[in-house]
Amino acid sequence: xxxxxxxxxxxAVAIAMKQINPDVVAAFPITPSTEVPxxxxxxxADGVVDSEFVAVESEHSAMSACVGAQAAGGRxxxxxSANGLALMxxxxxxxxxxxxxxxxxxxxxxxxGPINIHNDHSDSMGxxxxxxxxLYSENNQEAYDNMLMAHRIGEHxxxxxxxxxxxxxxxxxxxxxxxxxxxxxxxxxxxxxxxPEMNLLNKENPIAVGPLDHFTHCFEHKRQxxxxxxxxxxxxxxxxEDFYKMSGRKYELFxxxxxxxxxxxxxxxxxxxxxxxxxxxxxxxxxxxxxxxKIRVFRPFPVDEIADALTKYxxxxxxxxxxxxxxAGGPLFTEVTSAMYAKGVLLPKVINYIYGIGGRDVKSTDIxxxxxxxxxxxxxxxxxxxxxxxxxxx
Amino acid sequence: xxxxxxxxxxxxxxxxxxxxxxxxxxxxxxxxQILRALKPEDHAVIGAATGCLEVxxxxxxxxxxxxxxxxxxxxxxxxxxxxxxxxxxxxxxxGKISNDTKFIAFGGDGGTYDIGLQxxxxxxxxxxxxxxxxxxxxxxxxxxxxxxxxxxxxxxTTTSPAGREIHGKQQWRxxxxxxxxxxxxxxxxxxxxxxxxxxxxxxxxRAIYTKGPTFMNVLAPCPRGxxxxxxxxxxxxxxxxxxxxxxxxxxxxxxxxLNYKPKNKLPVKDFLKVQGRFKHLFKTGNEHMIDEVQTxxxxxxxxxxxxxxxx
Numbered sequence: 001x002x003x004x005x006x007x008x009x010x011x012a013v014a015i016a017m018k019q020i021n022p023d024v025v026a027a028f029p030i031t032p033s034t035e036v037p038x039x040x041x042x043x044x045a046d047g048v049v050d051s052e053f054v055a056v057e058s059e060h061s062a063m064s065a066c067v068g069a070q071a072a073g074g075r076x077x078x079x080x081s082a083n084g085l086a087l088m089x090x091x092x093x094x095x096x097x098x099x100x101x102x103x104x105x106x107x108x109x110x111x112x113g114p115i116n117i118h119n120d121h122s123d124s125m126g127x128x129x130x131x132x133x134x135l136y137s138e139n140n141q142e143a144y145d146n147m148l149m150a151h152r153i154g155e156h157x158x159x160x161x162x163x164x165x166x167x168x169x170x171x172x173x174x175x176x177x178x179x180x181x182x183x184x185x186x187x188x189x190x191x192x193x194x195x196p197e198m199n200l201l202n203k204e205n206p207i208a209v210g211p212l213d214h215f216t217h218c219f220e221h222k223r224q225x226x227x228x229x230x231x232x233x234x235x236x237x238x239x240x241e242d243f244y245k246m247s248g249r250k251y252e253l254f255x256x257x258x259x260x261x262x263x264x265x266x267x268x269x270x271x272x273x274x275x276x277x278x279x280x281x282x283x284x285x286x287x288x289x290x291x292x293x294k295i296r297v298f299r300p301f302p303v304d305e306i307a308d309a310l311t312k313y314x315x316x317x318x319x320x321x322x323x324x325x326x327x328a329g330g331p332l333f334t335e336v337t338s339a340m341y342a343k344g345v346l347l348p349k350v351i352n353y354i355y356g357i358g359g360r361d362v363k364s365t366d367i368x369x370x371x372x373x374x375x376x377x378x379x380x381x382x383x384x385x386x387x388x389x390x391x392x393x394x
Numbered sequence: 395x396x397x398x399x400x401x402x403x404x405x406x407x408x409x410x411x412x413x414x415x416x417x418x419x420x421x422x423x424x425x426x427q428i429l430r431a432l433k434p435e436d437h438a439v440i441g442a443a444t445g446c447l448e449v450x451x452x453x454x455x456x457x458x459x460x461x462x463x464x465x466x467x468x469x470x471x472x473x474x475x476x477x478x479x480x481x482x483x484x485x486x487x488x489g490k491i492s493n494d495t496k497f498i499a500f501g502g503d504g505g506t507y508d509i510g511l512q513x514x515x516x517x518x519x520x521x522x523x524x525x526x527x528x529x530x531x532x533x534x535x536x537x538x539x540x541x542x543x544x545x546x547x548x549x550x551t552t553t554s555p556a557g558r559e560i561h562g563k564q565q566w567r568x569x570x571x572x573x574x575x576x577x578x579x580x581x582x583x584x585x586x587x588x589x590x591x592x593x594x595x596x597x598x599x600r601a602i603y604t605k606g607p608t609f610m611n612v613l614a615p616c617p618r619g620x621x622x623x624x625x626x627x628x629x630x631x632x633x634x635x636x637x638x639x640x641x642x643x644x645x646x647x648x649x650x651x652l653n654y655k656p657k658n659k660l661p662v663k664d665f666l667k668v669q670g671r672f673k674h675l676f677k678t679g680n681e682h683m684i685d686e687v688q689t690x691x692x693x694x695x696x697x698x699x700x701x702x703x704x705x
Contacts, residue, residue: 023484026477050488052480057516061473064513067466068477072439074485076477094466200462200478201485203437203493210465211454218454 002247003181009140009172012179013079013105013165014039016147018049019187022103023074026054026065028084031117032169033107036079059084063091063102070100071209073199075151077102081169082109082123089127095162096131097225098209101154102162104132105147108270108321109169110358118359119169121269122322125331131225133163133232134299136269140177142296143167145249148182151191152239158231168271170359182247190246229300236297253302255294256309258284262291264315264374267336269295272319272355272362279367290371301335307343310336315349315377317370319390321356329387330354349383355390366391399590405430406460408438413458414450418624420614420631421447421529423587424594425500428527428610429461431598437461437495439478443471443505446536446616447529469509472517472526475499479522496602497524502614503544504534507570518577518607525601528570529614539619543568546639547690548683549671551619556674561683566690574609575645581606583644585653586613586631593642593653600644613640621670633665638695643702652702662691 007015014036017025025044027037037053044053054069056062062078069076080088085106095102111122124134133153137143143165150163167173182190198207213221233253240251255273258280259265266276273294280290293309295302310316318337320330328334333352340346353370356362369390377383408429415422425447432438438461442448448465451458466474479497499517501510506528514526533551534540541554545563550556554563571584581604583597594612601608615622615630622630634640637660642653663684666672675683 023488024477024480026480050484052484054477054480055520056473057512057519061470061476061513061516064466064470064473065477065480068441068464068474068479069481070477071464072478072481072485073490074481076481090467091470200439200464201437201482201491201493201495202462203495206437206460206462208452208457208459208463211452211457212449213454216454 003183004178005181006176006178007140008035008174008176009143009167010035010107010174011039012140012144013147013167015181016144017077018043019182019184020075020077020147020151020191021049022051022077024052024054024065024069024076025078026056026062026069026076027078027080028056028059028062030059030081030084032109032173033079033081033084033105035173036105036107059087060091063088063095066102067091067095067098067100070102071098071199072201073196075194077104079105079107081107082111085123085127086111089130092127092130092132094210097221099160099225099228100162101151101160103147103150103154104162104164106164106166107169107173108166116358119171120321120357120359124164124166125322127164128299128331131161131229132299133161133229133236134297135163135165136296136298137165137167137172138271138273138294139172141179141249143172144179144181145243145247145251148187148190149239149243149251151194152242153232153236155194156235159228159235161228161232166270171271180247186246190242233297233300233302251296253297253305254309255296257292257294258289259291262289263313264378265291265293265310265313266317266319266367266370266374267293267295267332268319269298269321269332272321275362275364276367279364279371283371288371288375290374295332301339303339304343306336307339307345310340310348311345313348315374316351317374318350318352319370320352320354323354323357349377349381351377351383351386351388353388353390357392360391362391397592397595399592402430402595405434408432408460409451410458410460414453415446416617416624418617418622418627419446420531420587420616420627423627424529424612424614427587427591427594428498428598431595431602432496437493439464439475439495439497441465441471441475441478441499443501443510444468444536445502445505447500447502449536468505470513471499471501471505471510472514475524476517476520476522479524497522498602499524499526501526501528502535503528503530503532503542504536506530507544507568508542515577518574518579518609522607523605525608525610527610527612529612531614531616531619532567533616533619535616535619544570547687548675550674551671561674561680562671569694571611574611578648579607579609580604580647581608581644583609584611584640585642586635586640588628588631588635597644619671622668626668630668633660633668636660637662637665637691639665639691641695641698643698650702652698652704655704662688
């Protein structure tokens with residue numbers, strides 16, 4: 001029997017880490033993810049995990065220690081946000097290029113400057129090309145479930161990539177909601193033993209990690225790394241299927257909500273999807289059909305599946321909780337539209353909204369503005385502005 | 395067993411030949427001798443910061459390291475190896491591994507005194523059972539001889555050039571060994587490859603087999619940066635010690651021990667004059683700079699004698 005509980009998103013992630021019982025957790029506190037290493041160090045202090053908690057002096061060292069620990073054949077985990085993730089930047093790329101399936105809880109927060117502790121997605125979006133798998137979570141349940149699936153995905157022999165599980169800082173990391181936990185034994189069985197083919201501690205087969213890799217081989221290694229990300233898509237779906245069998249909770253690359261008969265859709269990441277679902281339910285009762293597409297897997301980006309799903313819509317609003325500063329639209333917008341163009345999905349009208357920057361509250365009335373705009377475009381067939389801001393004073 | 399170079403030299407090389415370090419470079423001599431201090435039955439995980447040592451010993455698909463080796467980045471040799479050590483502790487506790495593994499992190503002075511100082515300080519403070527070895531060649535040699543905080547005053551480097559108005563580096567070198575002593579870790583040593591390399595070997599052995607975090611600062615001259623003839627490596631090392639520019643000492647659980655006190659302390663100019671990076675000091679009118687260096691060397695030497703209660 002699963003365990004019904006209530007807790008914050010941070011505690012949910014920490015509980016997942018406790019159940020995973022990794023070899024090493026190396027972390028440095030930063031709001032709003034600080035609670036994760038706090039909870040975890042309590043588990044260590046109470047002897048309920050066998051892990052080493054490495055209280056590093058910076059996030060750069062957190063990721064560096066994770067690289068060392070994972071290369072040594074251990075499971076290494078960390079948690080961070082915003083500037084902490086930025087300080088890890090250099091080593092994020094080395095972790096993925098070294099094919100080390102480290103798992104990180106990323107509690108999304110606005111990346112400085114100016115300094116701001118609240119939620120947007122500028123931190124993880126900046127790391128989107130670092131070679132990490134990125135899973136996004138609407139609520140504490142999804143953050144927990146994604147954490148439980150992360151090792152199975154990253155450690156798969158066709159993948160061997162690190163995984164970042166994102167959730168919205170404060171909005172889900174600190175809000176207490178109901179949750180269904182998986183029993184410890186089931187988690188253990190689901191995760192399995194980590195037995196990397198090669199590791200630093202094997203005296204019989206010493207290895208060398210992190211070479212100087214010239215133009216003679218570097219390209220091939222990068223090609224293999226790119227293929228691992230391609231392979232990850234199938235593995236993510238297979239792991240989700242196994243997870244469904246264990247937990248009864250079904251996860252796809254993205255979720256289509258209220259799609260039946262809808263001709264317009266909003267594409268959203270993380271917690272705002274919950275607000276959007278509330279709004280479209282309300283609209284449904286009024287006879288207005290608006291779908292919500294919540295992207296769960298941003299890396300690898302489900303190009304084919306998204307493009308295919310979007311063929312049935314006439315107007316789409318792509319919602320970005322971070323700026324790309326390309327003077328044309330946010331990162332999710334450019335990913336979705338390039339997927340559409342590449343796959344020949346040219347009929348839907350597309351608009352982009354940048355919203356919630358620096359933790360600006362996103363109310364149901366804000367989402368209604370987007371829904372109304374989509375319905376207006378459906379009606380008129382006209383798009384007056386592609387690149388838009390939602391809820392900003394100007 | 396008393397140290398015997400002939401016996402020690404018979405041990406299998408753990409850093410094999412064929413690497414691409416320069417002739418006359420101090421670093422591989424230092425590394426090989428340190429690795430000889432490992433018990434043959436012990437496995438080692440060796441880390442290195444980005445730098446000459448790393449880029450010359452592990453060029454894909456070749457490695458010169460017989461033990462397991464990891465290079466991560468420039469500033470994180472200590473934290474990377476600390477992570478491997480933490481995994482070892484956890485996996486040993488879980489019964490996943492049985493053999494003994496020793497952990498050694500290397501870094502040049504760039505990766506240690508400067509960009510990697512935070513990572514080093516953190517790893518030492520956290521108490522990992524590991525050795526950190528700085529091979530100190532007194533500048534960023536891998537990128538082409540730029541000044542570091544280990545570069546001696548008045549040295550000519552590519553970012554502290556000896557010009558018409560400014561005569562090389564204008565600052566005194568950082569005393570990293572003292573910085574590490576003040577971490578109050580069980581063992582800190584300063585050494586160099588001189589004579590039969592007994593001092594280096596014995597310090598390496600103690601550092602590797604002392605439980606907890608230990609630190610070694612080892613002088614490792616660079617023929618390109620210091621501008622000396624490659625066969626003169628050992629002579630340069632000896633002059634650094636005989637002039638007390640680079641004293642040999644260790645601090646065991648906070649207790650200073652001076653390992654070598656020259657009978658006739660040579661003037662520092664003997665050390666400076668054999669190196670091209672100091673040649674501008676020997677131009678007429680620049681004698682005062684040599685005097686300044688001598689004064690500072692004397693001051694630091696006197697301080698060390700005081701700490702070691704030698705006078």
